[in-house]
Amino acid sequence: MSTELIKVTINGQEVEAEKGAVLIDVCKDNAESIPSFCYYKDLEPQASCRMCLVRIDKMPKLQTSCTIKVTDGMAVTTRSPEIEKAQRAMGEFLLVNHPLDCPVCDRGGECELQEVIFDWGDVEERFNEPKNKAPEKYLSPIVANDPQRCILCKRCTRVCSEWMGEDAIEAGNRGSNTVIGTYGGWLNCSQCGNCIEVCPTGTLLDGVYRHETRPWELDQTITTDVYSSDGMQLSIGSRSGLVHRIVARDRYVNGLNGEFLDVKARFAHEFINHKDRIKTPLIRYSKGGKLIPATWDQAIELIAKRFKENEGSVGTIASPRLTNESLFTLGRFASEAAKGPVAVDDRGDMSAFVANLSAPLATHNDIRYAATILLIGGEPEEEQTYTAKQARQAVRNSGAKLIVVNERPINLVRNATQFVHIVAGSYDAFVLALFGDLADPDAAKKLGIDAANLTACRKAIEQTNGDLVIMAGCELSPEAQAVIAGSAGNFASDSGRVLLHPLPLYNNSVGAIDMLPNAGTAATVAVKSSALLVAGSLQNPDLLQNKDFVVVQELFETETTAYADVVLPAASFAEVDGTFTNNAGNVQRVRKAIEPLNQSKPDWMVTNLIAREMVVDLGYDFSASGVFKKLAESVTAYEGLRYPALKDESNPVQAKYPVEQGRDLSAAISGLRKNVEALGEAGEKNNETPRVGHKLHRLTTMTSKTAQFHLLANGNPKPENLLLAPLEQFEPNGSPKSIGLADAVAVGVSDRTNPGGR
Amino acid sequence: MAAATPTSYTDKVIVSDEVAEFSPAIVDEMKMHVAKYPADRTRSALIPLLMLVQRERGWIDNPGVNFLAEFLNLEVTDVWETATFYSMFNLRPVGRHHIQICKTLSCRIMGEPEITEHICSKLGIHPGETTEDGKFTVSMVECLGSCGTAPMMQIGFDYHEDLTVEKVDKIMDACP
Amino acid sequence: MEIKAIGCEPLQLKRMHIENGHTLKVYQDTGGYVSLKKALGMAPDAIIQEVKDSALRGRGGAGFPTGMKWSFVPKDSPKAKYIVCNADESEPGSFKDRYLMERDPHSMIEGMIIAAYALGSQTGYIYTRGEYKYLIDIMDAALAECREAGILGKNIFGSEFSCNIHTHTGAGAYICGEETALLSSLEGFRGHPRLKPPFPAVEGLYASPTIVNNVETFTSVPQIIEMGGIAWRDLGTEKSGGTKLWSISGHVKKPGVYELPMGYADMEKFIMEDCGGMLRNNKLKAVIPGGSSVYIMNSGQILGKNVTLDYEGLVEAGSMLGTGGMMVMDETVDIMETTKNLTEFYKHESCGWCTPCREGTDWLVKIFNRISTGGGRPEDAQLLLDICDNIEGKSFCPLGDAAAWPIQSAIKQFPEEFKKWLNVKANGNGVEANV
């Protein structure tokens, strides 16, 4: 869309608009909003609901404002008896077969159909024939479906193919029998739930939230996703200390991700109020003994005492899930109180990438409108789902090039314009070949691809006309990360920018790098220490074996707490204020939706209590904002940031990372060379496309607390009876429950209403 | 007309991964269809191939759908969305002889009602039903382009026009 | 059933009664593919000009000037171009295309090849409704003959021009006659219409320039090339050139396919004499002159009114030419019943894409069911008209309008018929229906 401004007349008022903008948007921006259902800004136009009809001078018939691009001098009427009649007529038609059961509908109060109709008031009920019937049913453990309420705007099917590239849900049948569904009536997909989100009515429903409360009874708290490193903004719906649901509905939140969320962000929130949360501090008085509930005072006293005894060898290990505030506090604890080493236990550490930037980090919007995207390693469709969506749409809706370099044909390859399929473990060779000053001659051989493939890739990058985004997966070696981040800048041209996009695994992996710049690994720190403060749980708990004294801050008892002498109850992301920093360097707010449960406290507060007991004053005033002010003063990239500056989630603030050209990468490059020489001849290729959801549906301490995830993790079996909640029909392991389902109600009888029709 | 349940019959399909098999001759016939379209547009062959599957298997069954999904590299749901749109595709089994009586205006005013009445009472079934022995299915269909020779019916793909009760008897008695 | 020309030499129907007229041999013996040879010697633009001169208007129902449509195809597009023959003939009352394909398939093929040459297309598809299976077999045979004889394939008649044509089957969906829905279907998707613009001539099949024309439109092309556009036009009228096929059904003694020059006078003579008059000599009650998607006419609009049979004449008389599928009804029919019948058709064929057509036709049928089972209410007439008004002009594609017109015109032209039904124990009190 050009930014050339033109003049359009709306209801006699002349206004300015961007040339080529969509009329319905222009009207909205000028306070002449037009009712619409099938129109959705981020999707291909559909023009099927016919709700947005307007009159345009010199055009026959009413026109759908969702398909008209404004031209200079266009004169539009959006309000007139003729138009109101047409719009009311569409509303009436949509209600013809729509049950009037708003009082019992989960969308009551949030339903766009309801709003449009109520806005008119006085709608006379002229339809008094029998309505078409259809039973409520389930499409999956977490997607419930009431077909009668469907207005066939097809936002769901478009989201499924355009955003997710999955085509899992489609329209079937014809005419007034048209239904939204799947072959076999069961949804086998990543279960992102975006179809539920964009549904304007109560047709597709959140099977986890189902019938829990009425939407308007919920307090909405805007906060940041606790799973993926994309930093998706979402709204927690809570009521008197209970978290009921998570949505990204634009009436509540307008983050970088719009209404997009994934299965974990949207549904895996039941851990928050889970009964197994650690309720009080716990003390194990003798090794091998049981953990006994204790008071905070007892626990903190004991910890301070034992840490003093181990003076000089107290290590600190932090989970990259914690807030910046907590990580920063742990860092200060390590240096000022414990005077020992600190580690971040990140499965995919990307500090080498972030430390060597030769180009700015890409925002997710930059990715959506990039001209070329180079993805080296990673599996964003499973780990950084919003990044994957932006890349997919860049290709599908904006004609971008997507080059996927991977050891496996990951699902995203289906949307790629080029796939460089290298042999397992040869990323280093690829990076050396592509970024090394001169392309390593036998790299191609080691990669198991023909050189043409490499040159094609180089060409595509060099001929980019627009922005080039280079993404790197966290499985790449530190050397490879450094070389990519450090030499990307060389591809800069006057036709567009070069932008970098790391793909770490945790919600605050990047923040952890910023807060604890010279952190070691859990292993190194564990070896050096006889006593440890662990915030979160470890990939490898056995590191804690036969330590003198171990303190763990956790939500749940885990293999890590099994080694703990003291366990301190931490508050979940829904119970704390703070910030996370995402893979675009956006520093975003985490907000307290409910009070900390039981006796739990925010991690930073817990750590601070220990420090204070060890008579080290971190100078905290016991507010998260105060902690943030302090960290902003000491972390240069965050300089000048304060909570008020982070208030508006709709324009996220990017931390200021040092971007330098011509970094000295000789060390990294020779490192790469060594790795590559160590590589044997090209081995077998992995040709297996992983199952959709193989990572998203994995059971973890947090996701496993949402019962539906057990069914997903166990192959999402199709139940006998689609009318009954799958959880009532299956054991968590996916085996059918033995309740008399033989005589369960059969779903669906006829495909056509034509009498005897085929 | 009874309000129908818009949930699809195909919801009841327990989607198995059984894939239909076809003789080399049939597969060649399918390839012949695919060859009509640009190499990157093979989905164009979906409807012709659904026709073939129905011809060979009597209806659009699950193994048949699985076959097409594999053959044309589509999702089963892609096959489903297309198949359920077109009224000629049987989404459930039909009798050996599928009697399709045109019910649209010209046939209607030229005597379709007696014909339908006659056929249905002769077979003892209603439109949309199949006889016990699975020999006949009777369907009412929209205009088949024989208005000038109304009333008419199609059995399988064969046109039978200018129908009279006697003529109908002859035709049906001749059905193996 | 009659198949004959009246008031002109059989042109479209030239080979209808010649034995094996569908074979290449007979076709060539009777002057077939002469026009193609001639065309291959002409400049593409000259061909388009001839078609323009001929004032040929699309025979598929919309009546869009064919020459003009062809001239919309971008000359310099790098994309492949496609020719598509619309042989979906599903309009109730229309069955002319069927006989053209059955007895003279080569005329259509020749027309398509000429069009392909004129528009620089290498590929053509014949989209035929699935129920016409036996016609697809006939056309496959004809196409095979052409490939044999070098009339299709590489270097047609030794010229530089190469082109191939394939058949494609539909599977039972009236909407797939609508050209953009046809293209969706041809791509293997559900038969939903697409947004226009872009028009198919610019972005059609596989997003490439595509010309969609009706069977009869294509069969006219060889004649136009043979006799020249002007001469062909002069068979008919200034505005509607050439001859037109009419499909006559219903209560006439001699139903069938008739070829008439455009502007034939008059409709009454045609029905009462040419078609042998009314069956059982009953009185004429109503005529739907152009296939189900046009306004119904009562006898008063026809008898003694000298209605000429061409686009303008029928509009003047209060209806439309459409596809020329004329359905004649005598006094024995009940117009409420016939209107219900057609409404059921449109409900069944609505593709379900857009709200007014999908829900509107469903609602209309429910109302008609109530009326026909004695539940008619005085206010129903007004309700029916208002629902039609809410569909007409607001639907995504013209099928919505087509569903509304029969009802609107029926209530307008036959108020008594509806009164009868809406008075039937309208809540027992037999109030006058305000039709």
Ligand SMILES: Cc1cc2nc3c(=O)[nH]c(=O)nc-3n(C[C@H](O)[C@H](O)[C@H](O)COP(=O)(O)O)c2cc1C
């Ligand atoms: C609902 C609907 C059904 C149609 N059915 C047919 C058809 O069966 N055959 C046909 O040739 N045109 C049909 N048309 C017209 C086509 O859209 C298109 O105008 C025509 O094929 C163009 O060819 P022509 O210019 O030669 O008529 C239909 C149009 C609509 C709106």
Ligand code: SF4
């Ligand atoms: S009017 Fe709408 S629903 Fe009806 S056929 Fe056209 S697009 Fe489909």
Ligand code: FES
């Ligand atoms: S919003 Fe324009 S037609 Fe639906």
